Amino acid sequence: MNLHAIRAIYIYEMKRFFRTILESLLSPVISTTLYFVVFGAAIGGRIQEVEGVSYAAFIVPGLIMLSVMTQAISNASFGIYFPKFIGTIFELLSAPVNFLEIVLGYVGAAATKALMIGTVILITASLFVDLDIQHPWIMVLFLVMICVTFALFGFIIGIWAENFQQLQLIPLLVITPLVFLGGAFYSISMLPPAWQIVTLFNPVVYLISGFRWAFFGVADVGIGYSLLAVGVFFGLCLALVGLIFKTGYRIKS
Amino acid sequence: MTAIVTVEGLSKTYKGGFAALKAVSLRIEQGEILALLGPNGAGKTTLISTLCGITTPSGGEARVGGHDIVTGYREARAMIGLVPQEIALEPFEKVINTVRFSRGLFGRPRDEALIERILRQLSLWDKRNNRIRELSGGMKRRVLIAKALCHEPRVLFLDEPTAGVDVELRRDMWEVVRGLKESGVTIILTTHYLEEAEAMADRIAVINKGEILLIEDKAALMRRMGRKSLRIDLVEPIAAVPDTLASYALEKTPDGQALIYNYETRAEGTGITRLLQALATEGLSVRDIETSQSSLEEIFVGLVREDAA
Numbered sequence: 001m002n003l004h005a006i007r008a009i010y011i012y013e014m015k016r017f018f019r020t021i022l023e024s025l026l027s028p029v030i031s032t033t034l035y036f037v038v039f040g041a042a043i044g045g046r047i048q049e050v051e052g053v054s055y056a057a058f059i060v061p062g063l064i065m066l067s068v069m070t071q072a073i074s075n076a077s078f079g080i081y082f083p084k085f086i087g088t089i090f091e092l093l094s095a096p097v098n099f100l101e102i103v104l105g106y107v108g109a110a111a112t113k114a115l116m117i118g119t120v121i122l123i124t125a126s127l128f129v130d131l132d133i134q135h136p137w138i139m140v141l142f143l144v145m146i147c148v149t150f151a152l153f154g155f156i157i158g159i160w161a162e163n164f165q166q167l168q169l170i171p172l173l174v175i176t177p178l179v180f181l182g183g184a185f186y187s188i189s190m191l192p193p194a195w196q197i198v199t200l201f202n203p204v205v206y207l208i209s210g211f212r213w214a215f216f217g218v219a220d221v222g223i224g225y226s227l228l229a230v231g232v233f234f235g236l237c238l239a240l241v242g243l244i245f246k247t248g249y250r251i252k253s
Numbered sequence: 254m255t256a257i258v259t260v261e262g263l264s265k266t267y268k269g270g271f272a273a274l275k276a277v278s279l280r281i282e283q284g285e286i287l288a289l290l291g292p293n294g295a296g297k298t299t300l301i302s303t304l305c306g307i308t309t310p311s312g313g314e315a316r317v318g319g320h321d322i323v324t325g326y327r328e329a330r331a332m333i334g335l336v337p338q339e340i341a342l343e344p345f346e347k348v349i350n351t352v353r354f355s356r357g358l359f360g361r362p363r364d365e366a367l368i369e370r371i372l373r374q375l376s377l378w379d380k381r382n383n384r385i386r387e388l389s390g391g392m393k394r395r396v397l398i399a400k401a402l403c404h405e406p407r408v409l410f411l412d413e414p415t416a417g418v419d420v421e422l423r424r425d426m427w428e429v430v431r432g433l434k435e436s437g438v439t440i441i442l443t444t445h446y447l448e449e450a451e452a453m454a455d456r457i458a459v460i461n462k463g464e465i466l467l468i469e470d471k472a473a474l475m476r477r478m479g480r481k482s483l484r485i486d487l488v489e490p491i492a493a494v495p496d497t498l499a500s501y502a503l504e505k506t507p508d509g510q511a512l513i514y515n516y517e518t519r520a521e522g523t524g525i526t527r528l529l530q531a532l533a534t535e536g537l538s539v540r541d542i543e544t545s546q547s548s549l550e551e552i553f554v555g556l557v558r559e560d561a562a
Contacts, residue, residue: 002327008357015350087341091400094305094335095358096327252309 005097009105010112013079017113028067028117032124035063039185050187051218057129060122061212062184065204068118068143069150069179073171076110076154081161084251093252099245103155110151111144118143131215138223139214145230146207152237159244159251178204188220203229256280257408257439258304262313264463265299273299275463276313281408286430286440288450288471290553291460297443298338300460301410305335317408331359334406338413338443340393344386348377348396351385352403359404371399375429391422398429409433411442415449427453447550459553461560471549476518478552481544483514483525488538495535501528518546 017024039059047055083089092102125131133139161167182204188196199205200221210226213219219226243249258281265274273296281287291297302308304315306326314321320328343351352368372378375395380388385396394414401409411430415423423446430453434440444450450457451471458468467474490509501524504513516523532539 002360004357004360004362008354011357012346012350012354015346019345082343086343087337087339088343090305090307090335090337090341091355091358093307094330094333096330096360097358098327248309252307 002097002101005095006101006105006108009102010109013106013109014112016079017075017109024113025117025120028071028121029124032063032067032121033128035059036125036128043185050190051216053216053218054129057131057216058187058212059185060125060129060131061215062179062208063125064118064121064143065146065208065211066176066179066184067121068114068147069175069204070171071117072110072114072147072150073154073157073175074167075113076107076151077158077161077167077171079106079110080155080158081167084158085164089251099241103152103241103245107148107151107155110154111147114147114151115143118147133215134217135214139211142207142211142214142226142230145234146211149230149234149237152234152241156237156240156244159249162250175204178202179208183208183220187218203233206230207233255283257283258315258317258441260300260304260313260315263300263303263310263315264312265296265303265308266311273463274303274310277460277463277465278313279458279465279468281439281441282456283439284434284437285455286434286442286453287456287458287468288454289441289443289458289460290447290450291443292557295460296463297460298412299463301335301412301441301443305333305410306330327360331404332407334401334404334409336394336397336401336409336411336414338416340390340397342385342393342396344384346385347382348372348385348388348399349381351396352399355400356403361404367405368399368403371402374432375399376425391418394418394426398426402433406438408439408441411440413443413445415444415446423449447548447553451549457549459556461557466556466560474552475546475549478547478555480547481516481518481523483516483528484543484545485512485514485532485539486541486543487511488540491537495537497535498528498531501531 036056039055043055049055050058083092122131157167157170181199182202183199188199188205191199206221206226206229209220210223210230213223213226244251258279260277260279262276262278263274264272264276266272277296277300289297289300299308303310304317304322306322306329310323314323316322317329318332320326320332322329346354349368349372352372353363356364356368369378372381375398377392377395377399380392385393388396398411398414414430415426418426427449430440430442442450442454454471456468457471457474459466469477487510491505492509494503494505494512501514504515505511506513514525514528516525529539
């Protein structure tokens, strides 16, 4: 294992993050505050409580998920797409590193950034609402797993993308709608029965539900299903990355 | 001599069916500078990319320091430094960080003293904290060289290292390359500037249409293929070359002031002594004589043309 290489990629990627630390952390803080103002104050005034949890607190896990997922994807996809775009990928390909080491470096850094942003949002949210996290270890496990899994997913997008538009396509057209429709801001039990069934086909429902269970002990689906969903998605992404590197898809001629 | 790079029947056919390398075989000796010449699209960059691991070979095998480039890729690549043709650098990163990154990527522990030495050698030390985008084209190329050298490679591939670089910087780079050779690094250089190959290389390989046309000691090649010409300036101009000198196939300059005699250096006798005697017999007085040798460029163009024919 070329540990120096993993460390070099990780540090290089983290430096990129720290170069723009203010923008990187300020934007999630501002958007979280806005969500609280819009959803918490405006809608919260009408909804009051969902399954025994105040509405403002209820949306916190969903808010964290929304940012963490999109940040993990955009950081990892940009991290690997940028060297392809500017041509520095030649150095990665000519270095004595295997694909696992490349993935560990890039995905590790992207997951770390997402984790840091998730933590900042959690801290910001705790300024607005009282948060009593019932299963902190499960919450951390979920958060880490989702950061890593979506960073892997972002890495795949970064390899696949041939231009900047494609890089934005999946996060904008797939992830954000799935998070919004996946119960980030409501419990799916609030939907008409037919839509409840449809919603169960949205994989993000299981992730948000499990994460929310770790906070408040309430969930749309059983925690076992949520853990299974995270595990399956992680396994799928891992298998896809393995396949990409085995075939050299879009990186090696 | 020991070979540090051996290539046996290496071929590369791209998806569209284009054969960029056709069973290329060559040996590169330890410590030499080999210039790889060829027209655009001849396969120079594909050959280098394949040896460095950027392109997957379709057939054949290659070893670097005895390590197979596919099965022993870690050991093989750790020995290789690559300076690519295109300037590819992250614009927002600092010079020193991008060099540190390369060293780490090649599995080497941090060594600030070594990085300082390399940056000083390439006149980059003062620019170490500059962002890449602030540098001139020539400086960026030096950064690429620093990145390629910072893991102490034994074999260095320089793909058109002086393309777009001004004359002064080019000569500086030649000095750097010579210094590297002295430290025992084997250098494979592709270039469009034949003057560069002529000035630096120990051996010349010519590649065209994915095939190595020749690989030979530079001096021997120039001796073998080089033609020389002798220009004889006459005291009095002549209207026509005398018939007695017809066997020398002399060319007369338009003003009749000089005669040009072409001869091959590899021939047993050049015929110069006889020619001068014959001129004296004809009563032609010689003011001056001058010889010139055909350059590598002419040899190269001749070879590629021959191959195309």
